Amino acid sequence: MSSNNFSLTQLQNWMQGMLVHHAPMQDIVLPAAVEDIVNPSQRLSAVHHLDIYRHSYIARLRSCMQSQFNALAYALGPELFELFADQYLDTYPSESYTLNTLGEKFAQFLQETRPDAGREQKENWPDFMIELAGFEYALSIIFDEHADEQPAVILHDTPDEMLKLAPVFHLFHHQYPICSYYLEVIQGREPELPFPEQSYCAVTRHNYKLGLFTIREAQYHFLKNMQRGDSVEAAKDNLVKAFEFKRADLDKIWPEWKKGFIDAGFFVFDEP
Amino acid sequence: MNKTGDNYINIIKSLPDPGLGLGLRSKHFNHILELNPAVDWLEVISENFMDSGGRPRYVLRQIAERYPVVMHGVSLSIGSTDPLNKEYLTKLKRLAGEVKPLWISDHLCWTGVNSLNTHDLLPVVLNDESLKHICTRINQVQDFLARPVVFENPSTYLTFKQSTINEWDFLRYMTEETGCGLLLDVNNVYVSGFNNDFDPVHYIRQLPHDRIVQMHIAGHQHCGTHIIDTHDRQVAHDVWKLFTLAWQLTGGVATLLEWDGNIPEFDVYHAELLKAKQYMSSIGSFVFDAEELAADSEVVSNPVNFLVNNVNW
Numbered sequence: 332m333s334s335n336n337f338s339l340t341q342l343q344n345w346m347q348g349m350l351v352h353h354a355p356m357q358d359i360v361l362p363a364a365v366e367d368i369v370n371p372s373q374r375l376s377a378v379h380h381l382d383i384y385r386h387s388y389i390a391r392l393r394s395c396m397q398s399q400f401n402a403l404a405y406a407l408g409p410e411l412f413e414l415f416a417d418q419y420l421d422t423y424p425s426e427s428y429t430l431n432t433l434g435e436k437f438a439q440f441l442q443e444t445r446p447d448a449g450r451e452q453k454e455n456w457p458d459f460m461i462e463l464a465g466f467e468y469a470l471s472i473i474f475d476e477h478a479d480e481q482p483a484v485i486l487h488d489t490p491d492e493m494l495k496l497a498p499v500f501h502l503f504h505h506q507y508p509i510c511s512y513y514l515e516v517i518q519g520r521e522p523e524l525p526f527p528e529q530s531y532c533a534v535t536r537h538n539y540k541l542g543l544f545t546i547r548e549a550q551y552h553f554l555k556n557m558q559r560g561d562s563v564e565a566a567k568d569n570l571v572k573a574f575e576f577k578r579a580d581l582d583k584i585w586p587e588w589k590k591g592f593i594d595a596g597f598f599v600f601d602e603p
Numbered sequence: 604m605n606k607t608g609d610n611y612i613n614i615i616k617s618l619p620d621p622g623l624g625l626g627l628r629s630k631h632f633n634h635i636l637e638l639n640p641a642v643d644w645l646e647v648i649s650e651n652f653m654d655s656g657g658r659p660r661y662v663l664r665q666i667a668e669r670y671p672v673v674m675h676g677v678s679l680s681i682g683s684t685d686p687l688n689k690e691y692l693t694k695l696k697r698l699a700g701e702v703k704p705l706w707i708s709d710h711l712c713w714t715g716v717n718s719l720n721t722h723d724l725l726p727v728v729l730n731d732e733s734l735k736h737i738c739t740r741i742n743q744v745q746d747f748l749a750r751p752v753v754f755e756n757p758s759t760y761l762t763f764k765q766s767t768i769n770e771w772d773f774l775r776y777m778t779e780e781t782g783c784g785l786l787l788d789v790n791n792v793y794v795s796g797f798n799n800d801f802d803p804v805h806y807i808r809q810l811p812h813d814r815i816v817q818m819h820i821a822g823h824q825h826c827g828t829h830i831i832d833t834h835d836r837q838v839a840h841d842v843w844k845l846f847t848l849a850w851q852l853t854g855g856v857a858t859l860l861e862w863d864g865n866i867p868e869f870d871v872y873h874a875e876l877l878k879a880k881q882y883m884s885s886i887g888s889f890v891f892d893a894e895e896l897a898a899d900s901e902v903v904s905n906p907v908n909f910l911v912n913n914v915n916w
């Protein structure tokens with residue numbers, strides 16, 4: 332078969348297959364020989380020419396994954412992270428014009444390929460890695476989400492009924508201390524792998540910078556109520572109901588919570 | 604060519620020359636916002652901002668008010684046999700409406716097929732079939748954006764047996780058929796020429812110089828048997844020599860220094876750009892010097908890390 336008979340589509344499928352799947356796409360009938368399609372040059376064979384693209388493809392995307400999953404790459408160590416990233420890119424090659432979503436399915440992929448899948452005795456560390464991957468990806472999305480950020484200077488004595496959640500505000504509940512682990516990694520503190528422990532955190536964005544805060548379980552549920560549309564008052568009522576707290580205890584601790592939430596930028600003015 | 608094509612040529616020929624520019628990188632956001640450095644203009648990567656609802660878009664809005672801006676894309680994939688991505692084009696047009704760039708550019712390449720994206724600027728087959736295919740798509744894109752688009756020669760690492768047209772001719776035919784403009788990446792010519800055995804001087808001489816609205820210069824890594832376009836260091840001396848030739852042939856056009864890996868402090872980046880002034884008029888002989896070789900197996904072409912958001916908190 333003369334090389335002149337390949338259509339543009341065949342040729343592009345062939346080359347992409349060699350880059351992404353390390354082999355030509357099976358449904359595209361083309362001779363496998365690189366020499367039939369690519370010219371050699373004075374210094375390099377046809378295979379070497381193609382190999383420059385093949386090598387760069389995986390190295391480039393691997394390093395993007397590394398920047399997107401900084402803490403996870405630290406937790407797994409460079410070799411294991413690279414192995415997972417390569418397998419991920421092989422399973423879910425990018426379908427988007429933007430690299431910002433490259434890691435969108437990474438947590439899902441780690442879940443699908445966990446080494447203890449099918450075994451009764453589950454190991455702990457895959458759960459941790461999966462949660463960490465999901466959290467890191469979520470942060471990159473929150474960093475760039477569309478929102479009307481209002482410069483909010485809220486006084487501590489602002490009446491409760493004038494408080495609402497900031498436009499960028501997200502709550503997380505994890506089986507591991509994900510948020511504190513993440514913060515330790517980015518602060519260069521080289522944390523050990525943590526033991527399982529329920530943890531809660533809130534993520535805000537002010538002046539286009541993210542704020543990460545570990546919070547307590549009751550605070551998480553209170554803020555969750557507000558996320559569902561409750562006023563401060565209603566969120567308190569519902570918290571008391573759901574957890575059989577004493578209302579008086581909650582009212583007693585509320586000023587402290589309120590001050591902390593305002594300082595952390597959880598609230599903005601609810602303008603009528 | 605049709606009437607609109609003629610119109611695009613006129614627009615291309617009347618585009619301003621903003622001078623010497625730098626690529627806008629997130630590392631330099633604060634420096635630029637706080638110090639207003641005296642760089643003539645900035646080139647922004649369209650994909651870094653088109654989906655952003657956070658800091659990148661917020662910074663760009665302020666920068667576009669202070670500096671002339673050009674939008675440079677990497678995802679148009681004009682050479683692909685996949686249909687054009689309407690969602691991408693719509694966002695590109697919306698961003699252009701907001702930023703008001705002097706022009707919009709992308710590359711003569713394809714990035715993927717069958718809905719995949721390799722995030723590389725892959726080489727196109729250069730023959731009659733692909734020329735027709737690409738010109739049809741350029742017309743569609745230009746009509747959709749209601750403005751001419753400027754196309755850059757990518758750095759290439761292979762040529763196809765099926766190619767029958769020289770790249771410099773291919774680019775000229777593109778401009779003649781569609782009225783599009785050209786972005787001459789001098790470093791890419793050098794890199795591709797070394798990798799694929801053509802003479803970069805001949806390449807640059809053959810181009811339609813009146814359609815070149817912009818140049819790129821950049822650093823590369825020589826690996827002995829081939830050169831990788833790394834954008835991570837100073838411009839090689841031989842590339843400066845080619846720049847001198849291109850400057851003379853074009854009569855001088857907007858010039859931008861690309862630096863995408865190991866990005867230095869803003870002042871270092873700017874100083875490297877300003878070296879261009881020394882090469883605008885020097886009478887160079889085109890005998891190339893031997894370059895320093897670096898045998899580094901980790902060399903990656905077109906680094907794209909800078910395309911991923913750096914999350915700030």
Ligand SMILES: [Fe+2]
Nearest residue numbers: 755788819861
């Ligand atoms: Fe370039």
